[in-house]
Amino acid sequence: MALPDLITVEELFSPPERAAASISPDGTRIAYLAPWRNRLNVWVTDVEATGGESDFDAEPRCVTADENRSITMFQWTPDPRWMLFMQDTNGDENWHVHRIDLDDPEAAAVDLTPFPGVRTDFVQPLGMPGRAIVHMNKRTPELMDAYELDIANGELTLRAENPGNIVSWMSSHDGKLFGTTMTVDGDLEISQWDESTRTMRLIGTYDGKDYPLGIWPVQVTPDGSGIWIGSNRDTDRTRLVRIDVATGEETEVDSHPEFDLAGPLGLVAPLILDNRSGELLGARYVGERQVIHALDPRFAEVLANVEELAEGDVTALRSDDDGRRWIVSFNSDREPGATYLYDHDTGESRLLFRPLPHLDPDALAPMTPVTITSRDGLPLHSYLTLPVGIEPVGLPMVLLVNGGPWARDAWGFAAEVQLLANRGYAVLQVNFRGSTGYGKAFVKAAVGEFAGKMHDDLIDAVDWAVEQGYADRERVAIFGGSYGGYAALVGVTFTPDVFAAAIDYVGISSLANFMRTLPNVARPFLANNWHAFVGDPSDPEQEADMLARSPITYVDRIKTPLLVVQGANDSRVVQAESDNLVAALRDRGVDVEYMVKDDEGHGFLNPDNQIDLYHAVERFLAEHLGGRVG
Secondary structure (H helix, E strand, C coil), rough: CCCCCCCCCCHHHCCCCCCCEEEECCCCCCEEEEEECCEEEEEEEHHHCCCHHHHCCCCCEEEECCCCCCCCEEEEEECCCCEEEEEEECCCCCCCEEECCCCCCCCCCEEEECCCCCEEEEEECCCCCCEEEEEEEEEEEEEEEEEEEEECCCCCCEEEECHHHHHHHEEEECCCCCEEEEEECCCEEEEECCCEEEEEEEEEEEEEHCCCCCCCEEEEEEEEEECEEEEEECCCEEEEEEEEECCEEEEEEEEECCCECCCCCCCCCEECCCCCCCCEEEEEEEEECCCEEEECCCHHHCCCCCCCCCCEEEEEECCCCCCCEEEEEEEECEEEEEEEEECCCCCCEEECCCCCCCCCCHHHCCCCEEEEECCCCCCCEEEEECCCCCCCCCCCEEECCCCCCCCCCCCCCCHHHHHHHHHCCCCEEEECCCCCCCCHHHHHCCCCCCEEEHHHHHHHHHHHHHHHEEEEEEEEEEEECCCCHHHHHHHHHHHHCCCCCCEEECCCCCHHHHHCCCCCCHHHHHCCCCHHHHCCCCCCCCCHHHCCHHHHHHHHHHCCCEEEECCCCCCCHHHHHHHHHEEEEEEEECCCEEEECCCCHHHHHHCHHHHHHHHHHHHHHHHHCCCCCC
């Protein structure tokens, strides 16, 4: 047995040939992302040009021209003349809404929210053709107000000023405004904006401690009489319910006996809606794998047919306005994003593209769900990826820790996992306590446990891998981003003898400084997440406890080889978090590798930066764990 041929970093992290396909409302065109000058941009082609696997390239047209930063978010408007996309400046997350005019191929994209330092998002009410509801912190940096946008001429009209407690806005089919508000005690309220009194009318109240990231999803029904939300009221699992706007009464719509409704930081949208009417078609749940419940008879037929097209979990699933032509994408552990066009009238389908067609799925490593029991009895739902071609005994291993922490690892393709497995490492991903998707009790088990039981879960997982014979205890690395970067730093300060190497990618070194430097729009709404789980740095006693859980306090313990990676424009974990740590280590004469990219934010997006990062990762790990280098 032998490891397969080396897959280069460039093969895994160069831009996909195509990705993120979406069909126009009239069903005549397909938009997708593809490289232009080594950055992902939006391209459009006619559906009729996609006559077979080899014909998708027929007359595509690049309709954006961003050579600085890849575009990742775009969508059709109900009028297929216009498309909208989001872009920030070098990763600062101050998103702007841009318009594309498909009827004028020579026209440049127009920035519809050209306000420096302002963060924007938007929704498009289906009953308001040519208009969108835009949320911006233009008036007050800490608060998002609601505006109405005329897509054709760019005119913005202030619809509602945030009174100070609105966490997020939403819109009905005809543009009525609703919001999630937070009380002084941290409870969350679903309310409707009253245009006449310019105030919020309360609909329902929820215990904020059960929703660390707010209530999700929140979707107004097409007729405006109800709101679909993910609720865990009186249950441990999050189920789909409908709130009556008039009475506040909650009625269950759908649930899963074991899994939560898919969450806000997952890879898939929890609700599947009709493209024209906005009616509910299906709901998604995620356990070891994804489960979709069809809630509409015709959609049940569509789902049954498209699930036969490929192995893996359905990710993108969206139709034209007639519900005839569907774009369907699949995610698998060894095959990312295979995308099909399905015609429900004829039953015909065809493969449009594979994003990374040069990769051989048989040479990639399968991701296997495993359950590890923590020292205090909690089930830790995890994923183990073992190298192909060698006996899985006594391997060097990378413990790959997810961010959040109110997020989760899930089954599917991950380029960094495949890189590590190809280099000969076992890769273990652990949904430690605090991760979402496994009920609110599992999330709440992380309260007060930063650098405590949350870290114990990771150590228990390492012990499990060693006891099972997969991992060599002397050759284990810890690698994570954001919260995962914090976990890596906790690993080398609180348990300095466990890991042979560590990689901190945009990670937190000081919990107090992290909270004080969060973006303006985030800081007013920390009650149910960072303050509840870790503490409030404005309270001296709590700040002292936070410092006791912060790696920066214990830099003198670090003896593990460390690679630190940071984006200069990171608005969530600012560069000072890494600068301060590296400076403290270098003051002690400790050699620490430090990579900073001036054109990146909270995680690297541009391909050249990703390629630089993972070349550094493979070299660093090879030096300290003994794996291969491409």
